[in-house]
Amino acid sequence: MHILYISISGNTRAFVKRLEAYAKEQHQLNSENPLITSKEISENSPFDIEAAPFFTFVPTYLEGGNGVNSGDTEILTEVMREYLEYENNYLKCLGVVGSGNKNFNYQYCLTAKQYSEVFGFPFLADYELRGTAVDCERVYQILRKTSSN
Numbered sequence: 001m002h003i004l005y006i007s008i009s010g011n012t013r014a015f016v017k018r019l020e021a022y023a024k025e026q027h028q029l030n031s032e033n034p035l036i037t038s039k040e041i042s043e044n045s046p047f048d049i050e051a052a053p054f055f056t057f058v059p060t061y062l063e064g065g066n067g068v069n070s071g072d073t074e075i076l077t078e079v080m081r082e083y084l085e086y087e088n089n090y091l092k093c094l095g096v097v098g099s100g101n102k103n104f105n106y107q108y109c110l111t112a113k114q115y116s117e118v119f120g121f122p123f124l125a126d127y128e129l130r131g132t133a134v135d136c137e138r139v140y141q142i143l144r145k146t147s148s149n
Contacts, residue, residue, distance in 0.1 A: 001023070001034045001035070001036050001037070001054075001055065001143055001144070001147050002036070002037050002038070002039070002052055002053070002054040002055070003016055003019075003036060003037070003038040003039070003054060003055050003056075003057055004038070004039050004041055004050070004054050004055070004056050004057070004080070004083070004093075005038060005039075005040055005041065005056070005057035005058070005080075006040065006041050006042065006057075006058055006059070006077050006079065006080040007040060007059065008059060008061060008077070009059070011059060011099060011129050011130045012057055012058070012059045012099055013040060014130045015057070015099065015127060015130055015131040015135070015136070016036075016038050016057055017038075018131070018133075018136050019036055019136050019139060019140060020035075020036045020037075020038060022133075022136045022137065022140055023035050023036040023140055024036075026140065033144070034144060034147065036140075036143075041079060041080050041083050042079065043079055045079070045083070047082075047083055047086045047087075049086075049087045049089065050089045050092045051092075052092065053092050053093075053094050053147065054092060054093060054094065055093065055094055055095055055096070055097060055124070055143055055146075056080065056084065056093050056095075056096045056097070056112075056115065056121075057096070057097045057098075057099070058077055058080055058096060058097075058098055058099070058111050058112050058115060059077065059098075059099045059100060059111065060098060060099065060100035060101075060104070060107060060108065060109055060110050060111040060112070061077055061111065077111055081115070081118075084115070084119060090119040090120075090121065093119065093121045094121065094122075094124075094146050094147060095116075095121050095122040095123065095124035095146055096112045096115045096116055096119075096121060096122070096123055096124060097112065097124050097125045097126065097127070097139060097142075097143075098110075098111060098112025098113065098123065098125075098126045099112075099126065099127050099128065099129065099131070100126070100128065100129075101128065101129060102128050108126070108128075109123075109126045112126070122146075124139075124142050124143070124146060125138065125139045125142045127139065
């Protein structure tokens with residue numbers, strides 16, 4: 001399984017790295033459990049044509065407001081949107097996982113929900129901030145099930 005992610009504060013990177021470690025443990029227990037590879041997308045990333053299916057992980061950074069009638073403009077993560085648009089990479093995306101801070105109510109994981117709506121792939125899962133060990137297990141199982149369909 002392959003993950004493309006963007007990490008502004010380091011929370012998404014930390015979660016993806018823990019998810020990779022969890023997948024490695026599961027693979028050692030049973031070789032039928034898939035490993036995870038990942039690629040961080042940033043302002044300095046070259047844009048590539050993705051050859052294989054992947055999952056997208058995005059944090060939520062929005063411009064002010066309440067996310068309902070103002071403030072649902074994506075900021076800081078636009079390079080991921082551009083990467084997905086590049087040569088129609090989004091067509092290979094199996095789904096998006098979002099993160100955020102539950103204190104922001106409706107805005108929680110809004111970027112991932114917007115990606116799902118705009119690109120037409122499913123919103124698969126969410127976790128708060130850096131996530132927990134339970135989140136890693138839950139998200140891994142969702143990715144595994146989705147990639148086998």
